Amino acid sequence: MEIFVQQVVSGLATGGIYGSVALALVMIYQATDVVNFAQGEMAMFSTYLAWSMLNAGVPYWAAFFATLAVAFVGGLLIERVVIRPVENAPVLTVVIVCIGLLVIFNSVAGWLYSYIQKPFPSPFPEKPFKIGDVFFGAHDLGALGVTLLVLLFLYVFFRYTTLGLAMRAAAQNPVSSRLCGIRVGWMLALGWGFAALVGAVAGMMIAPIVFLDPNMMSGILIYAFASATLGGFTSPGGAVLGGLIVGVVENLVGTYVRFIGTELKLTVALAMILIVLLVRPSGLFGRATVHRV
Amino acid sequence: MSRAQGWRRAIAPATIAIACALPFLLSNFRLFQFTQVGIYAIALLGLNILTGYNGQISLGHGAFYALGAYTTAIMIDKWNVAYGWTIPVAGLLCLAVGFLFGIPALRLEGLYLALATFALALAVPQILKYFEHWTGGSQGIVLSKPDPPRGLGLSPDQWLYFVTLGVVVVLFVLGANLLRGRTGRAIVAIRDNPIAAQAMGVNGALYKSLTFGVSAAYTGVAGALSALAIAFVAPDAFNVFLSITFLVGIVIGGLASISGAIFGALFIQFVPNWAQEISKAAPWAIYGIFLIVFMYVMPRGIAGSLRLAWTRLARVGGTGRTG
Numbered sequence: 074m075e076i077f078v079q080q081v082v083s084g085l086a087t088g089g090i091y092g093s094v095a096l097a098l099v100m101i102y103q104a105t106d107v108v109n110f111a112q113g114e115m116a117m118f119s120t121y122l123a124w125s126m127l128n129a130g131v132p133y134w135a136a137f138f139a140t141l142a143v144a145f146v147g148g149l150l151i152e153r154v155v156i157r158p159v160e161n162a163p164v165l166t167v168v169i170v171c172i173g174l175l176v177i178f179n180s181v182a183g184w185l186y187s188y189i190q191k192p193f194p195s196p197f198p199e200k201p202f203k204i205g206d207v208f209f210g211a212h213d214l215g216a217l218g219v220t221l222l223v224l225l226f227l228y229v230f231f232r233y234t235t236l237g238l239a240m241r242a243a244a245q246n247p248v249s250s251r252l253c254g255i256r257v258g259w260m261l262a263l264g265w266g267f268a269a270l271v272g273a274v275a276g277m278m279i280a281p282i283v284f285l286d287p288n289m290m291s292g293i294l295i296y297a298f299a300s301a302t303l304g305g306f307t308s309p310g311g312a313v314l315g316g317l318i319v320g321v322v323e324n325l326v327g328t329y330v331r332f333i334g335t336e337l338k339l340t341v342a343l344a345m346i347l348i349v350l351l352v353r354p355s356g357l358f359g360r361a362t363v364h365r366v
Numbered sequence: 367m368s369r370a371q372g373w374r375r376a377i378a379p380a381t382i383a384i385a386c387a388l389p390f391l392l393s394n395f396r397l398f399q400f401t402q403v404g405i406y407a408i409a410l411l412g413l414n415i416l417t418g419y420n421g422q423i424s425l426g427h428g429a430f431y432a433l434g435a436y437t438t439a440i441m442i443d444k445w446n447v448a449y450g451w452t453i454p455v456a457g458l459l460c461l462a463v464g465f466l467f468g469i470p471a472l473r474l475e476g477l478y479l480a481l482a483t484f485a486l487a488l489a490v491p492q493i494l495k496y497f498e499h500w501t502g503g504s505q506g507i508v509l510s511k512p513d514p515p516r517g518l519g520l521s522p523d524q525w526l527y528f529v530t531l532g533v534v535v536v537l538f539v540l541g542a543n544l545l546r547g548r549t550g551r552a553i554v555a556i557r558d559n560p561i562a563a564q565a566m567g568v569n570g571a572l573y574k575s576l577t578f579g580v581s582a583a584y585t586g587v588a589g590a591l592s593a594l595a596i597a598f599v600a601p602d603a604f605n606v607f608l609s610i611t612f613l614v615g616i617v618i619g620g621l622a623s624i625s626g627a628i629f630g631a632l633f634i635q636f637v638p639n640w641a642q643e644i645s646k647a648a649p650w651a652i653y654g655i656f657l658i659v660f661m662y663v664m665p666r667g668i669a670g671s672l673r674l675a676w677t678r679l680a681r682v683g684g685t686g687r688t689g
Contacts, residue, residue, distance in 0.1 A: 102477075108480075159662065162665035165423070169613070169661055170658050170661050176654040176657075180648040180649065180654065183648070295606070298481055299481075306477060306478075339489065340492050347485060350474060351473055356478075
């Protein structure tokens with residue numbers, strides 16, 4: 074029983090991380106209908122910026138918020154400069170541009186900072202604490218808390234502010250939104266900015282666990298895709314919950330099903346997603362799209 | 367027949383003639399690279415039939431490539447089957463598996479299909495390592511290059527190149543015929559408007575899963591040839607980036623275009639090498655810039671841009687003669 078609870082807890086911790094990257098993916102998808110393959114690398118790059126600042130002696134939280142600001146502006150600029158020229162091209166063209174961004178970020182990070190792993194500090198205390206017989210890592214809980222906080226912030230932003238409403242409108246019906254005086258192009262850029270910001274938070278929460286290196290996000294991005302697919306690409310809450318489910322199931326299956334062990338963990342997580350998709354083609358919490366005939 | 371059409375008809379034979387001359391002009395290494403181009407071209411045509419013509423996005427064709435490669439490798443290594451027979455077997459096996467995978471894929475659309483197939487591509491290296499008894503685990507399987515028939519005086523590399531070229535020609539002709547006829551129209555109609563296609567009596571589900579199967583078969587044959595050409599298969603060669611590279615290839619080459627598969631194959635084979643030559647420090651950054659610039663300049667791929675240029679030229683030529 075203790076092992077079970079322990080596995081669930083550590084599954085929730087990694088799941089929270091998958092969920093936070095999935096959240097960033099869903100943000101961009103909702104705002105612009107594009108799946109951003111460069112999301113993970115953008116987060117990785119922001120984390121390196123934070124590392125540079127910390128190395129220069131900037132206190133943690135100052136560096137944290139400065140990185141968020143830089144990531145936001147960076148995301149905005151990427152949309153304006155790189156994505157905008159292909160805005161009206163076929164979807165796959167945009168996907169290829171995103172893949173281009175992915176390899177650029179990865180390569181430039183490796184070039185500037187080398188491929189050697191670097192430790193990244195956590196803002197939370199190191200000592201794990203114990204409730205009953207179960208250990209909780211302080212960073213794990215802290216990271217999960219930060220993810221939920223970001224989710225809450227996004228929910229409030231999209232639900233209760235005029236800007237949030239305008240962004241949702243622009244994504245849902247660009248033409249009518251423009252007629253109402255919403256600057257649709259800028260709303261898309263803002264969407265990228267926010268997604269970059271959420272990604273940066275995720276990167277800085279992940280780096281203390283997996284260490285900082287240019288390839289740190291490739292594995293996590295894959296789980297993030299899985300989480301977003303499971304939860305449904307149209308639902309931010311679903312993406313986070315999807316992440317938690319993937320994290321927990323992956324851990325439990327790896328522990329309890331003997332012939333699977335750690336070797337086929339990923340395969341099982343993916344098979345699970347396929348099965349969910351076959352029953353609910355737009356994810357657990359996604360809205361089914363209805364086509365007009 | 368106008369002069370423009372006459373020129374157009376000459377393109378395919380001229381390409382084949384140049385391709386036949388290459389083995390006698392190039393070094394063995396360069397020739398191996400062109401063998402690889404031929405193999406990629408088959409895989410890209412397969413993916414293009416599915417994604418370009420039928421509109422089903424797959425990020426998992428690396429899985430079928432792997433299946434084809436391992437079919438060939440296991441048949442040669444375990445059962446001593448002659449290599450020539452392994453290629454059609456790999457194709458048929460992938461046809462069956464692709465068809466079966468296409469049935470559940472019917473329920474998924476666009477992005478969700480892309481991500482489901484992506485999951486397939488991801489799982490491949492792990493699964494291959496798991497069935498160690500058959501696949502040799504992470505060590506992979508080492509093969510020997512097929513010997514050229516005696517009396518032709520060809521080196522193994524040259525022979526392999528001609529085998530590949532032969533398969534390319536056969537599969538491209540078959541593909542072009544498939545897409546030009548009634549089946550091809552049905553495939554495209556499903557992409558453009560599934561409901562209207564159904565209303566006109568096209569069996570959407572059957573065609574979609576069949577297209578999936580045919581597409582997988584092409585990619586499987588390409589995989590089988592690659593196992594012969596490289597004479598080695600290992601799980602990590604079939605990672606996710608292979609599938610992504612295929613997608614890059616068809617979009618750069620030109621979606622829904624047969625010649626696009628060849629342009630795309632040239633791109634994915636040679637551009638990474640050029641990037642390496644330009645900058646040793648950050649070759650992939652250069653590659654990424656190439657990708658983005660290509661998409662800015664030719665949002666519909668190389669074949670799409672050529673088609674556009676061709677129509678403009680033909681129009682200019684036409685008005686010149688009548689006026």
